[in-house]
Amino acid sequence: MARFGFNPAVALIAALGYGIGFPTPAAAKLTRLEITSQQSYGTFKPGEFVWWQGRITGELQPTEKIPDLDKAAKNARGMVEYSAKISLIFPKNPKDGNGTLLVDIPNRGRVYAQALYNSPRDEPFESGTNDVGTGFLQDHGFATAEVQWEMGQGADLPTFIDSSEQKHFIEGVGFAIVRDAADFLKNATADTAGTANPLHGAIKHALASGKSQSGRYLKTFLYNGFNMAEGRRVFDGMHVFVSGAGMLPIMQSSTGPQSSATGAPDFANPEFPGVHNGVLTIGEIIKHVKDRGEKPPLMLMLSSTTDFYSLRASLGRTGGDGGTSDLPIPPNVRMYDIAGASHAVLPKAKCDLPPATLDWSPVSRATLLHLDDWVAKGTEPPPSRLMPLEPAGNNPMVLRAPSNLPKAVIQIPKRDADGNALGGVRLPDMQAPLGANAQQNPPLSFTCMLAGAYVAFPRTQADADAKHDTHRPVLERYKTRNDYVNLIRGAARDLEHDGFLLPEDAAVIIQSAAASPLWRTPAP
Template sequence: MNGPFRFSRVLLFMLGFVSTTSQLQARIVRIEITSVQSPTFEGKVFGKVGAYEKLRGKAYGELDPAALQNAVITDIQLAPRNARGKVEYVMDIYILKPINLANGNHKLFLEVNNRGGKLFGGFNNSSGGNDPTTAAHAGEGFLMNRGYTIAWNGWDPSASAANNNLTISVPTVRNPDGSPITGPSYEYIVFDDKPSTTYSLAYPAATLNTAQATLTVRDHLQDSPTVIPAGGWEYVNERTIQLLPAGTTFRQSAIYELVYPARDPIAAGIGFAATRDFVSFLRYARADDFGNVNPLAGDLQYTFSYAVSQPARYLNDFQTLGFNADENNRRVIDGIENWLGGGSGIGLNVRFAQPSRTERNRQNHLYPEGVFPFAYPVTTDPFTGKTGGRIVACSTSHTCPNVFEINSANEYWVKAASLLHTDALGNDLPDPENVRFFLVSGAQHGAGNVNNRGLCQQFQNPTNAEPMLRALFIALDDWVTKGTPPPRSEVPRRSTGTAVIANAHQNWQTGQIDQEALGWPTIPGVTYTGLITTRYQLDFGSSFRHGIMSQYPPSIGERPVYINFVSKVDQDGNEIAGIRLPPVAAPIATTTGWALRRAGYGENEGCEGAGQFIPFKPTKAERLSVNDPRLSLQERYQTHDGYVKAVEKAARKLAEQRFLLQEDIDQYIHTAASSNVLK
């Protein structure tokens, strides 16, 4: 059924009158459920839990800019206020819940969306979809069979509302006299796929005079940028630029960078408070200020979050900035599973924020994503003398969640993930009581297509971490709800001799991993350069402590390198440290978290989130004919049955460590048995 989802004040009274004080503390002042589909998933029934329903709508929030919990939000003091002196925002909300909440497990699975999109499908072995509706969207129903309520909320103001994405509307900020705020903004511009003659800016230009901006171009990262004269480009309008003469195409894969005076920043950091207040409302409130009942009122006992990539970085900063405590100082999220966040934040709580950006080997180095602190415990920045840690705020408020930080090899190579569990000089740190760290050995940034090279030199890496993510989520749930100790961290460490330190490169944006130190074999037809992202200390100016980048582009400190490292590899080139899933423990190829671009696309520069799949030769004779040092499939397993047994052995070992569930062991064995390996 569709239509408003409101309950009368009579029903509200029957549920228990909500005091004015608690209403105000919830900070979601109104929810509006605009559509209900009951049942959803075409009526599919999930065991004893039963059928699910889908609720879509809006949540309207208010923030007190004077409240200590909100004062950290950049520019909130400059945001417009309503008659009550509060700052308003509105966000999309989306809930999948058991029709009969009593049959559920009374736990929330909050998926923090990625640029507005939903990525929970892997948990259910389905496509998921951005508007999950059909039985196929539910897949095997991993989450639903266990009775989780699943929810999403808009938090990213840069997310498009198209294609059922979720977004948030936050206010534009202005100077105290009402005049527009202006300041430096930056655009990293690369067109790899489709040539374009125009480029859209994140913020409107404060002036259309190109002499007050600087546009540069270079073909490779190591090249010195060439300034394009002010007469060589123009503003089409305040949000668009083009090269001159009109119709000139931006060069394929060339790096253009624009520093320009922008205006009308938004209070983007409100996106942190929005998630805090939404989960707090679902968990603790009976109704909003207008009598609209919380659809989960009285049900939730535990709350969990799951995030992939961009929102994992968001949750890193969510913790650092203290947003896991609501305005009544109650814990918001009990357990966090972060996948692919790297050693990074998101750059959301800054003036002229662009949270859709992410830094990798070649891209977006000058955005405020990788800024101290990186690790969870308290450490000292050797370059600035500042101290900090991601658990400082929650330790003070006693609201720390239990956290699994899970990263692929790609995050170690391109996003300095080792800084999550070391100090700034690369020294191992003890795990905090509430955090564990995991490397998925040899995996790229999400499973790739083994038949597709994309912009890269080799086929992409298909290693799929979803089975392990499911098992770890169950372990996280047990840790939170039962106190069951979690699996121990599995990451490269200097203390165990499994870490290889990155060397700073002459070009400040990148470093290099020495081939001999790594143990990388020389494989015919495969280029090795050791390219790695190196995390540098960037100085955005004295105002940056308030989230204002007064100095753009940033300067580099005198001792700019934060030490980071990757895992050593074995004789095949497969990583030694971390969780070695069956494709690594019983391999048919070398799988890497790094890759290089092919000719025409910035050759031999980093291929960003991609990894490599470099197959072994079937026989000894074939590998010797091309001087491949890696053993052939025949030398490793002798027969197809030998390969299947090796996969089964690897899978069962992982299950003993609580990294795989039985149903996924069965799937690994079935896939190996159905393969053509040595047939």
């Protein structure tokens, strides 16, 4: 495994905070919880849920290991203050919940929990929604918190003025905000002003969830020591989605107005700094955590097929030193590749090919319950399940390695003759496919490279001939609707048995297959 100290970009890493050293125990606290809005969220299996919105205010010791924090203005107690928006959805009687707090890390200010876990099959949620959807989180009793952390996205960060009168925003405080809020909701009775913690006595465990940018947030949060507060572990488990091999470059101060967390490498700017300049594998992160004497959280990490084409996800498995074999996965981590999944389901994306459509929220739901059981009961989740990879070579549809990793070998999933990825966690739609899922989608804009493409197979041989399509037609693959539905049903039951599909999601998938219009006789 590559060691951080030998990375050629070590100077940049130090500037971004990835090598900042061993943080001192946090002397920080939430000083105020102000709720500005309360409403009912609906009634679910445990009872009524409420939705509270407001702000939190906290303060930090200026000696905490956050770059430039000592330069910020101090309050009367000699502390540095911050504030941020917070949103809570929890049982009206908090003790009716399951005892788990799920802290969802917003992505560029957009909340994600409902899109990840409550998204319906036929109209997938995009980030930013607070719609109820399937109600999965609430039916299972989770209390959820959305804590804004990013500059310009609902978090008021400390600042300082340099010698040239330029204002700088101390972005690393974004990690402390989430740490302090989660620790407060998990452990505190009240804030220092006496406002009660609405979840006091109801929370036994805390999980964190983050997708893409906010998945990189969680890995960097953990690496830099923010999962400890006054000697306590903050998050017992982390659910990390489609984070590729990247980290988040906010352990620095900037002049704004844009957050340092907003950008990422893409085909137009493959050298974007800070994301692939430091640690790449979860093994490196966990080793760093253990070397500090901390107990790392239990982690489930999910990757999509398009992540390997557009986010260098293979480096999260092999490192960047030229190897092509997977490095050992720490025992507290499971990694699951979702075959045929796109980084995000974006049906309105303007790309050359139709955007990918595979609904992989069922795997999000099943694996969240596994993570909760692993934390609460010690019940181990399914073993890691990965897609086999092969070197991308000079494939122009694959994001190349950055110049700071000259030995890195970018790899992509192996595919079958239809163009579908092999191995990994295979939803029924992949076991009995009606098209090629998660193809790369020109023109390789930031949106299209993440959306991927779905290329439907021709329905009949006549359709194939008319379009010069060499794919085997649907009605030759599956002679009757029953043939198709039975294959979907068998795949669903197998995946349910393996722990990646819940019975209620299997029923929805089978029903959708049974209602497919492909076997209807076209109108004359």
